[in-house]
Amino acid sequence: MSLPQLLMLPGPSNVPARVYAAMCKPMINHRGAEFHDLFERMTTNGKKIFKTEGDLIALTASGTGGVECAASNVLLPGEKVLVPVCGTFGERLASNFRTFGANVVELNVGMGRAPAAAQVEEALRKDREIKAVAVIYNETSTGTTVRELPAIGAAAKDHGALFIVDAISVLGGDDLPVDKWGIDVCITASQKCLAAPPGVALVSVSKDAWKMIERGKPRSEYFNLLSYRQFAEKKETPFTPAVSLFFALDEAFQMILEYGVDAWIARHKKAAAAYYAAFKGMGLTFFADEGSRSNVVIAINMPPKISAKEMRDRLRKKYGVVVAGGFGSLKDSIFRVGNMGIVTPREVITTVSATEAALSELGFTGVTGEGLRAAIPVLRDF
Amino acid sequence: MSLPQLLMLPGPSNVPARVYAAMCKPMINHRGAEFHDLFERMTTNGKKIFKTEGDLIALTASGTGGVECAASNVLLPGEKVLVPVCGTFGERLASNFRTFGANVVELNVGMGRAPAAAQVEEALRKDREIKAVAVIYNETSTGTTVRELPAIGAAAKDHGALFIVDAISVLGGDDLPVDKWGIDVCITASQKCLAAPPGVALVSVSKDAWKMIERGKPRSEYFNLLSYRQFAEKKETPFTPAVSLFFALDEAFQMILEYGVDAWIARHKKAAAAYYAAFKGMGLTFFADEGSRSNVVIAINMPPKISAKEMRDRLRKKYGVVVAGGFGSLKDSIFRVGNMGIVTPREVITTVSATEAALSELGFTGVTGEGLRAAIPVLRDF
Numbered sequence: 001m002s003l004p005q006l007l008m009l010p011g012p013s014n015v016p017a018r019v020y021a022a023m024c025k026p027m028i029n030h031r032g033a034e035f036h037d038l039f040e041r042m043t044t045n046g047k048k049i050f051k052t053e054g055d056l057i058a059l060t061a062s063g064t065g066g067v068e069c070a071a072s073n074v075l076l077p078g079e080k081v082l083v084p085v086c087g088t089f090g091e092r093l094a095s096n097f098r099t100f101g102a103n104v105v106e107l108n109v110g111m112g113r114a115p116a117a118a119q120v121e122e123a124l125r126k127d128r129e130i131k132a133v134a135v136i137y138n139e140t141s142t143g144t145t146v147r148e149l150p151a152i153g154a155a156a157k158d159h160g161a162l163f164i165v166d167a168i169s170v171l172g173g174d175d176l177p178v179d180k181w182g183i184d185v186c187i188t189a190s191q192k193c194l195a196a197p198p199g200v201a202l203v204s205v206s207k208d209a210w211k212m213i214e215r216g217k218p219r220s221e222y223f224n225l226l227s228y229r230q231f232a233e234k235k236e237t238p239f240t241p242a243v244s245l246f247f248a249l250d251e252a253f254q255m256i257l258e259y260g261v262d263a264w265i266a267r268h269k270k271a272a273a274a275y276y277a278a279f280k281g282m283g284l285t286f287f288a289d290e291g292s293r294s295n296v297v298i299a300i301n302m303p304p305k306i307s308a309k310e311m312r313d314r315l316r317k318k319y320g321v322v323v324a325g326g327f328g329s330l331k332d333s334i335f336r337v338g339n340m341g342i343v344t345p346r347e348v349i350t351t352v353s354a355t356e357a358a359l360s361e362l363g364f365t366g367v368t369g370e371g372l373r374a375a376i377p378v379l380r381d382f
Numbered sequence: 383m384s385l386p387q388l389l390m391l392p393g394p395s396n397v398p399a400r401v402y403a404a405m406c407k408p409m410i411n412h413r414g415a416e417f418h419d420l421f422e423r424m425t426t427n428g429k430k431i432f433k434t435e436g437d438l439i440a441l442t443a444s445g446t447g448g449v450e451c452a453a454s455n456v457l458l459p460g461e462k463v464l465v466p467v468c469g470t471f472g473e474r475l476a477s478n479f480r481t482f483g484a485n486v487v488e489l490n491v492g493m494g495r496a497p498a499a500a501q502v503e504e505a506l507r508k509d510r511e512i513k514a515v516a517v518i519y520n521e522t523s524t525g526t527t528v529r530e531l532p533a534i535g536a537a538a539k540d541h542g543a544l545f546i547v548d549a550i551s552v553l554g555g556d557d558l559p560v561d562k563w564g565i566d567v568c569i570t571a572s573q574k575c576l577a578a579p580p581g582v583a584l585v586s587v588s589k590d591a592w593k594m595i596e597r598g599k600p601r602s603e604y605f606n607l608l609s610y611r612q613f614a615e616k617k618e619t620p621f622t623p624a625v626s627l628f629f630a631l632d633e634a635f636q637m638i639l640e641y642g643v644d645a646w647i648a649r650h651k652k653a654a655a656a657y658y659a660a661f662k663g664m665g666l667t668f669f670a671d672e673g674s675r676s677n678v679v680i681a682i683n684m685p686p687k688i689s690a691k692e693m694r695d696r697l698r699k700k701y702g703v704v705v706a707g708g709f710g711s712l713k714d715s716i717f718r719v720g721n722m723g724i725v726t727p728r729e730v731i732t733t734v735s736a737t738e739a740a741l742s743e744l745g746f747t748g749v750t751g752e753g754l755r756a757a758i759p760v761l762r763d764f
Contacts, residue, residue: 005408027395029391064603064604218481220602239445
């Protein structure tokens with residue numbers, strides 16, 4: 001057993017009490033009137049957060065299930081998809097498409113960087129057969145965000161390619177007006193910036209995407225979008241959904257809309273600015289290129305001679321603050337702070353102070369207190 | 383809004399308060415020590431309920447996701463699987479295998495019946511190429527249970543075929559010793575006889591099943607059993623699991639083990655006997671053949687001239703008791719009472735009395751009170 005922890009992870013994020021309470025509403029029939037009301041409200045509100053007039057499908061699955069849903073529905077076997085890769089989740093996206101027979105054209109961007117629109121345009125110019133461009137908006141493994149996403153979308157459209165965006169870790173935490181940016185399929189998950197528990201993936205589908213989807217025979221039944229569209233007409237899902245998680249996500253959506261979607265996003269940006277100022281103030285450096293740094297995952301290089309594992313353990317056990325290490329080869333060379341969902345100055349100063357204290361105890365010679373000192377002015381107009 | 387309801391559905395079933403409470407434990411890191419403890423305890427306890435020494439994999443998905451997992455992992459494209467079909471879920475099982483390229487040999491048993499071992503043996507004799515036998519143990523759509531399941535398993539083994547059992551609606555509610563009955567892959571879901579909310583599918587995997595699985599390249603990443611096995615070594619799942627639902631299911635498993643697995647199953651049998659006596663006492667008839675009647679889903683023929691929808695609406699709105707209609711062509715000709723999870727004499731007498739009252743109000747001339755009168759002696763030694 002352990003005392004309550006502050007989860008400063010790139011997901012799952014901290015769940016508000018009102019969301020927990022909603023999750024415990026008494027179980028209902030997923031084929032009955034109460035579920036129909038829930039389904040309708042959740043879908044309508046979710047579309048406001050996605051900023052889309054398209055369809056929004058909720059799947060009982062983690063975010064990767066949402067990606068598999070896109071990969072198994074949109075392209076026919078052998079069709080080409082361009083996937084920029086700059087980290088673990090880009091690799092996973094490419095791999096998901098390959099599993100369902102797509103011909104994946106990888107655009108290797110390099111770890112810590114984000115694809116530029118010019119790179120995508122060039123790749124599209126070289127290969128007229130590309131039918132879709134699939135991009136990780138926020139690469140959680142390295143803390144980068146694709147700042148040129150709208151221009152990449154425009155390039156895809158010019159080329160006549162479908163634009164698929166994996167926004168699992170970022171929707172709700174940074175700008176992402178799905179329709180305005182021409183995104184045909186946008187995927188996110190419940191446990192990141194939407195502040196609900198994990199287990200629901202959300203997939204938006206545009207008219208153009210439906211045209212592609214209608215061409216093929218289903219390669220998955222569980223993720224068959226045409227079934228979900230058919231059942232959505234009666235406000236149901238084809239298979240028993242995770243009703244309790246739908247209750248939770250429905251409440252989280254209401255909370256975000258009460259706050260205002262743009263204000264909710266703005267909090268993430270303000271908190272991110274404070275984190276970057278604080279860690280820089282402590283003399284630490286960031287893994288991501290300056291122009292591509294994420295507002296929802298801060299990836300910080302470990303200072304020399306300090307064990308990443310020891311620091312994380314100390315943060316968790318002594319200070320009750322849970323941060324993440326790196327993925328794969330970055331396991332011990334970076335640590336990652338999630339800035340998702342419940343984002344207030346309290347989370348920022350707690351995480352910054354605890355990190356300073358833990359590093360100091362482990363012999364880091366950065367000046368203790370400098371991180372907090374650097375964060376305070378940035379937090380002034382939160 | 384509606385007042386609390388008694389869910390007498392074939393899933394989701396009523397969730398005990400202690401399971402709701404566990405579901406709201408504070409969120410944890412799914413890559414941390416607390417999750418490892420949860421994973422280990424839940425897996426160990428789950429195996430006791432499955433009565434298997436094999437592996438047990440928990441998926442964030444509904445039961446159909448578990449079926450898709452089996453269908454996409456076990457057989458190579460073109461390999462033959464024998465699937466007895468006697469209802470909607472049998473059809474779905476066959477369809478799932480087809481989607482992943484299997485050559486499905488359907489054994490049409492007829493609605494309301496259950497496959498006999500002799501039928502399976504004959505089908506296997508006729509076709510030496512069959513590599514697997516996949517059976518719905520409890521056909522939820524018609525209220526039948528395969529009473530000759532052990533003999534069917536033995537026939538599959540004699541033939542050298544893998545034995546796959548979809549026990550989604552029944553595991554925990556009727557006899558199903560997985561290893562003893564030679565079941566290689568057994569699938570269930572959280573929201574039926576295990577008394578947890580929906581959203582987790584469980585799949586047991588025998589050594590022989592692993593040998594089959596190891597032959598193929600993955601046709602799904604989300605449902606790739608080899609990934610789940612690999613991550614299980616460090617007590618984790620490959621993708622972010624529905625942590626809150628894992629907490630809930632873990633608590634439900636503990637509850638069932640405190641009660642005793644066999645005693646938990648026995649309650650379902652005793653309650654089922656009371657239901658069958660009660661509805662028969664009311665002059666109603668059952669959809670399923672007498673020898674194949676399910677202990678967890680009681681499928682009752684609607685009496686003539688009474689609208690199934692009106693009866694269900696009255697039960698729900700006036701009496702707060704939610705029962706299910708039929709599937710597809712049976713929609714208005716049967717109603718189904720779930721007998722799953724929290725099963726006490728209280729659920730039985732409430733459901734029986736409410737049904738009698740509702741039918742009486744709708745003009746049914748069966749003698750009111752006769753159902754309860756028939757149930758009472760059967761409930762005596764509950």
